[in-house]
Amino acid sequence: MSMETGSALINKEERVKMVEKEFDWDGLARDIRRDILRILTKAGSGHTGGSLSIVEILIALYFKKMRHRPDNPDWPDRDRFILSKGHGAPALYSVLARQGYFRLSELDSLRCLCGRLQGHPYCCNTPGVEISTGSLGQGLSVANGIAMAGKLDQRLYRVYALLGDGELQEGQVWEAAMTSAHYRLDNLCALIDYNKLQIDGPVCKIMGIEPVGEKWKAFGWAVRQIDGHSLDEIMDALDWAEREKGRPSMIICNTVKGKGVSFMENKVDYHGVAPTPRELELALAELSGGGDA
Amino acid sequence: MAMLGTRDVYGDTLVKLGAKNKDIVVLDADLSVSTRTAKFAEAYPERFFNMGIAEQDMISTAAGLATCGKIPFVSTFAVFLAGRAWDQVRQCVCYSEKNVKLVSTHAGITVGEDSATHQANEDIALMRILPNMTVICPADGIETARVIETVAMHKGPVYVRLARCKFPVIYDENYRFRIGKSDMIRDGSQATIIAIGIMVSHAIEAAKRLSEEGIDVRVINMSTVKPIDVKAIHKAALETGAIVTAEEHSIIGGLGSAVSEVIGESNIPCPIKRIGVKDCFGVSGKPEELLEKYCLGVKDIIEAAKDAIKRRSRPCPSA
Ligand SMILES: Cc1ncc(C[n+]2csc(CCOP(=O)(O)OP(=O)(O)O)c2C)c(N)n1
Ligand SMILES: [Mg+2]
Numbered sequence: 062m063s064m065e066t067g068s069a070l071i072n073k074e075e076r077v078k079m080v081e082k083e084f085d086w087d088g089l090a091r092d093i094r095r096d097i098l099r100i101l102t103k104a105g106s107g108h109t110g111g112s113l114s115i116v117e118i119l120i121a122l123y124f125k126k127m128r129h130r131p132d133n134p135d136w137p138d139r140d141r142f143i144l145s146k147g148h149g150a151p152a153l154y155s156v157l158a159r160q161g162y163f164r165l166s167e168l169d170s171l172r173c174l175c176g177r178l179q180g181h182p183y184c185c186n187t188p189g190v191e192i193s194t195g196s197l198g199q200g201l202s203v204a205n206g207i208a209m210a211g212k213l214d215q216r217l218y219r220v221y222a223l224l225g226d227g228e229l230q231e232g233q234v235w236e237a238a239m240t241s242a243h244y245r246l247d248n249l250c251a252l253i254d255y256n257k258l259q260i261d262g263p264v265c266k267i268m269g270i271e272p273v274g275e276k277w278k279a280f281g282w283a284v285r286q287i288d289g290h291s292l293d294e295i296m297d298a299l300d301w302a303e304r305e306k307g308r309p310s311m312i313i314c315n316t317v318k319g320k321g322v323s324f325m326e327n328k329v330d331y332h333g334v335a336p337t338p339r340e341l342e343l344a345l346a347e348l349s350g351g352g353d354a
Numbered sequence: 355m356a357m358l359g360t361r362d363v364y365g366d367t368l369v370k371l372g373a374k375n376k377d378i379v380v381l382d383a384d385l386s387v388s389t390r391t392a393k394f395a396e397a398y399p400e401r402f403f404n405m406g407i408a409e410q411d412m413i414s415t416a417a418g419l420a421t422c423g424k425i426p427f428v429s430t431f432a433v434f435l436a437g438r439a440w441d442q443v444r445q446c447v448c449y450s451e452k453n454v455k456l457v458s459t460h461a462g463i464t465v466g467e468d469s470a471t472h473q474a475n476e477d478i479a480l481m482r483i484l485p486n487m488t489v490i491c492p493a494d495g496i497e498t499a500r501v502i503e504t505v506a507m508h509k510g511p512v513y514v515r516l517a518r519c520k521f522p523v524i525y526d527e528n529y530r531f532r533i534g535k536s537d538m539i540r541d542g543s544q545a546t547i548i549a550i551g552i553m554v555s556h557a558i559e560a561a562k563r564l565s566e567e568g569i570d571v572r573v574i575n576m577s578t579v580k581p582i583d584v585k586a587i588h589k590a591a592l593e594t595g596a597i598v599t600a601e602e603h604s605i606i607g608g609l610g611s612a613v614s615e616v617i618g619e620s621n622i623p624c625p626i627k628r629i630g631v632k633d634c635f636g637v638s639g640k641p642e643e644l645l646e647k648y649c650l651g652v653k654d655i656i657e658a659a660k661d662a663i664k665r666r667s668r669p670c671p672s673a
């Protein structure tokens with residue numbers, strides 16, 4: 062079974078290529094998905110589906126949109142990202158490692174007693190993680206606090222928060238939604254990973270959230286709904302959000318839970334289980350290159 | 355006896371600190387008039403955030419502000435701060451090690467007429483169990499000022515417990531407070547009363563009356579419940595041989611539990627009697643009436659001291 066790490070860290074040359082648009086973004090997304098599957102299998106537990114569904118969103122933010130310095134994670138003017146759905150940690154860790162926040166080899170220690178990469182993001186030891194998450198529903202409030210501090214200090218950074226669709230069932234999310242609009246936090250952009258599934262089944266069956274866009278609009282947000290696996294659409298929406306003045310913006314990203322692995326896509330069973338070694342082999346084969354299946 | 359509201363002192367101290375330290379921001383959840391953070395709001399409106407009746411959002415927002423170097427003071431009633439938003443305090447503040455100061459008012463049974471829904475007799479237990487949390491309950495207005503000044507300089511999560519009613523003033527302006535250091539208000543040889551909050555002044559009165567009966571007791575103000583002053587507890591057990599704890603909080607999980615844990619793990623045999631709310635909810639009433647009903651009065655402390663002295667395995671040092 063192949064357990065090789067995907068392509069190494071993004072180097073300077075590749076950065077230049079990225080700007081010149083020759084960069085193989087699909088390849089990067091595949092590499093990150095391979096990281097996720099590999100480290101989850103190695104750990105023997107963790108959240109597969111909801112990690113695979115946020116890959117393009119994280120690429121757009123960390124590789125394209127956000128101003129941040131992996132060699133200086135505390136840079137006061139950095140754009141901030143909060144993974145409110147903390148169980149998406151494997152995807153975040155892969156992206157942080159590939160951006161140089163820590164070594165790629167460290168990914169292998171996910172969920173290990175010997176390593177620092179906790180099952181859910183832990184801010185006190187993991188560079189690039191602003192706040193610990195895992196208990197759902199709290200990240201948007203934290204993002205609000207950071208956006209409020211940015212306004213107080215007249216800093217120009219922007220704040221991004223990524224929430225799950227099931228997570229919207231938490232009451233605190235709507236408390237926070239009111240706060241963002243009340244304090245006119247136009248330096249804040251939230252994204253929803255609208256993969257239509259939660260643990261016990263489809264979101265619409267467990268506790269429906271529709272009409273979700275109308276809800277956010279009614280709470281005073283600028284709202285857009287896009288394809289959350291299209292980098293171009295995500296980038297367009299992030300640029301649109303930056304132009305929005307006087308109110309926060311919400312990008313509802315239509316995604317596929319388990320994206321990229323045919324037998325995991327739209328399967329509620331892959332929410333909180335790691336692939337078996339056999340499943341990993343099949344999945345890596347699907348992700349081994351050229352064109353998205 | 356002069357009386358001072360700990361929450362009044364809190365509001366005034368915040369305003370003073372806010373003038374010097376521009377990183378201080380204050381959050382409240384529609385109780386700013388009662389918690390006295392309204393004074394700060396009036397002085398520095400741009401650094402005050404009323405979060406509406408949304409305590410969970412308030413705590414996590416404060417943590418976000420703290421990630422940017424702000425020093426958030428977060429206030430509401432104790433029952434809502436420690437209870438309603440406990441998971442947020444746990445994950446965003448304690449586990450994330452954010453420099454957030456939680457200052458609750460209206461703690462304990464002395465909330466009075468508003469009844470059990472508003473009487474937080476569990477908050478110390480809820481906050482004490484959280485890793486990285488410091489828990490402080492000042493004994494009077496003077497100490498409250500020192501505590502607020504101190505925690506503003508201290509890095510890390512702190513929970514400060516204040517009350518609705520006014521407390522008798524027991525300290526003068528020379529009083530110095532240090533986190534984790536208890537204060538022996540009166541020395542004694544036959545038993546030690548370890549108290550917090552309003553119970554400290556009751557303990558002082560009880561000690562006075564006991565001395566009139568020829569019983570000599572020590573009084574310790576254990577304002578920092580966590581990290582608790584282990585040395586002072588060991589010393590009290592060794593030198594006086596009997597301990598009474600007194601708190602306006604459940605006898606489960608608060609000061610009485612903390613002191614019992616220290617003695618239980620020591621090799622000093624020492625009977626302990628806990629004064630506190632005995633695992634029940636309160637009712638409406640005037641604060642003084644409730645203190646009496648729930649056996650938190652001076653006479654209850656006196657009885658407890660006598661009981662503890664009776665149960666000691668060694669003779670009184672002075673007997
Ligand atoms: C407060 C809280 N309740 C329950 C859980 C357990 N839990 C973890 S993930 C999850 C489902 C999340 O669904 P969704 O937000 O749709 O995430 P995704 O589909 O992206 O995995 C639940 C209930 C939790 N982490 N936090
Ligand atoms: Mg979902």
